[in-house]
Amino acid sequence: MQKDTEQGHDKISLAYTEIGEMERQLLGIQSRIRLVSSLWLWGAFAGMAYILTENLNIHISNELIFLGVNTTALIGICVLWALDLLVYHRQLVWIMSEGRYMEDKYNWLPRIRKYRYNSLCHSDSSPRMVWYYFLQTLVLMLLGAGSLSTWLYKHQTETLAGYTSLYVIIVSLLILIVYIITDDKVPVNPKSHRKPKP
Numbered sequence: 296m297q298k299d300t301e302q303g304h305d306k307i308s309l310a311y312t313e314i315g316e317m318e319r320q321l322l323g324i325q326s327r328i329r330l331v332s333s334l335w336l337w338g339a340f341a342g343m344a345y346i347l348t349e350n351l352n353i354h355i356s357n358e359l360i361f362l363g364v365n366t367t368a369l370i371g372i373c374v375l376w377a378l379d380l381l382v383y384h385r386q387l388v389w390i391m392s393e394g395r396y397m398e399d400k401y402n403w404l405p406r407i408r409k410y411r412y413n414s415l416c417h418s419d420s421s422p423r424m425v426w427y428y429f430l431q432t433l434v435l436m437l438l439g440a441g442s443l444s445t446w447l448y449k450h451q452t453e454t455l456a457g458y459t460s461l462y463v464i465i466v467s468l469l470i471l472i473v474y475i476i477t478d479d480k481v482p483v484n485p486k487s488h489r490k491p492k493p
Contacts, residue, residue: 307397311404314394321387328379329427332372336431339368343438358446362439369435369466373473376428380477384424425477429470436466 342364346357395408440463447455 304403307401307404311394311397314390314397317390318387318394321383321390325379325383325387328375328383329424332375332379332428332431335368335371335375336435339364339435356446356450358442358449361442362446365435365439365442366466369432369439370469372428372431372435373469376425376432376473377477379428380424425474428477429474432466432470432473436463436470439466 343361346361346364351357351360391408398404398406398408440459443462444455444459447458451458
């Protein structure tokens, strides 16, 4: 009987350890995605600064190259934003809720996830991450609109308001779509709400 109990404890400990390993892997992936996003933003800033300070001697205006670099970085950050919060963060929430369920069910397991959840005031951290990406894309959108306005002011003054507004509307819709699909409530693992059997 005692041997069966020890084997049961070993299986539960192994499952609990596996959950912790999966959490660490997902957190590592998410941190790398955010690092790539930041590097993408700073790389875009460096590229745009180079374009503004150098005469590239090509047939395309510096403002349009600036706009191209800016818009490419903005779209890339939106893709990373969606990948982070729609794929990896959802998996992390499900795995963490499974760990919390195990902690509630088996009193001898440490209460790591429960304390972490309480320190977050019983809320998911995804809204803060949404703002992290949202502010990056907003800055890039404003810089892109400024670059397009400058080019239009130099070459096609009569279409300045129309094309700049069109650019802002299109990019705003892109950011809004990504914001809406990533800011929804992350589905909760049903086990996290189920009362463990005594």
